[in-house]
Amino acid sequence: QKEVEQNSGPLSVPEGAIASLNCTYSDRGSQSFFWYRQYSGKSPELIMFIYSNGDKEDGRFTAQLNKASQYVSLLIRDSQPSDSATYLCAVRTGKLIFGQGTELSVKP
Amino acid sequence: SAVISQKPSRDICQRGTSLTIQCQVDSQVTMMFWYRQQPGQSLTLIATANQGSEATYESGFVIDKFPISRPNLTFSTLTVSNMSPEDSSIYLCSVERGNYNEQFFGPGTRLTVL
Numbered sequence: 001q002k003e004v005e006q007n008s009g010p011l012s013v014p015e016g017a018i019a020s021l022n023c024t025y026s027d028r029g030s031q032s033f034f035w036y037r038q039y040s041g042k043s044p045e046l047i048m049f050i051y052s053n054g055d056k057e058d059g060r061f062t063a064q065l066n067k068a069s070q071y072v073s074l075l076i077r078d079s080q081p082s083d084s085a086t087y088l089c090a091v092r093t094g095k096l097i098f099g100q101g102t103e104l105s106v107k108p
Numbered sequence: 109s110a111v112i113s114q115k116p117s118r119d120i121c122q123r124g125t126s127l128t129i130q131c132q133v134d135s136q137v138t139m140m141f142w143y144r145q146q147p148g149q150s151l152t153l154i155a156t157a158n159q160g161s162e163a164t165y166e167s168g169f170v171i172d173k174f175p176i177s178r179p180n181l182t183f184s185t186l187t188v189s190n191m192s193p194e195d196s197s198i199y200l201c202s203v204e205r206g207n208y209n210e211q212f213f214g215p216g217t218r219l220t221v222l
Contacts, residue, residue: 042215043198043200043214049210051208088151103212
């Protein structure tokens, strides 16, 4: 079992819809959780982090954490074509472990 | 966040040669990290570099292949030695900032080995 798992996608949503990106992790001792956005040919950019159960909102982005289910998600409301990128989930268990990433495509 | 620069941004190298990648941060940090991202893959941690001590390498990475220097609190280098085409990757440095040790990445070095 991989330590951090994401669906590779691609996930395709129409412009204006909600994009839902999911991530599961194996280590129950994980302490903090991060979402990065990576445009093609660019380096990862931190967009959200969360460390306690529940929701955390920042603009159009909401991160959700459920430690009992070992599940973290990222919701993007009112998706825009500029949101098209690969989204990487990262989990801190001592060091930072990255998932494989989910490719998101927002169609105009 | 952090302002991180890397040099070179990209290079094409011949098999058997070595390349040194530089990473410069805008302010002092305790640890710097080096990652590799192979084509179509996620990020894999190569090593953690602390100033004044030997770098700590992850499983599968060795100092002879990836020597690291950390001469001060704002600078580090990663050398990719005796390169083969399998070393073709993006190499990224990163630093931690903030209360939850958020990690921020440099722009990366795109290496192609022929």
